[in-house]
Amino acid sequence: MKTRFYGDGGTIHSTTYLDIETYKGEVVAVWFRCQTLPFEQTNVDKSRAESMVDAYEEHTSPEIHGLTLID
Numbered sequence: 001m002k003t004r005f006y007g008d009g010g011t012i013h014s015t016t017y018l019d020i021e022t023y024k025g026e027v028v029a030v031w032f033r034c035q036t037l038p039f040e041q042t043n044v045d046k047s048r049a050e051s052m053v054d055a056y057e058e059h060t061s062p063e064i065h066g067l068t069l070i071d
Contacts, residue, residue, distance in 0.1 A: 002071050003068055005064020011035075018064065026041065035067070035069070
């Protein structure tokens with residue numbers, strides 16, 4: 001098992017968040033800078049959706065500066 005760090009100092013971009021790409025309401029890709037990431041889309045009910053919206057409004061999200069990946 002080989003691990004590597006992908007992030008600050010090794011990329012041309014400096015975003016600190018994940019980029020979620022959708023098409024017609026379906027997630028088609030998740031990226032951190034130029035690194036594609038594995039994902040699983042989960043459809044949730046209204047209650048869960050509302051609680052997640054509230055969580056993002058109430059709390060500052062952390063910044064992502066790098067990921068440890070296992071190839």
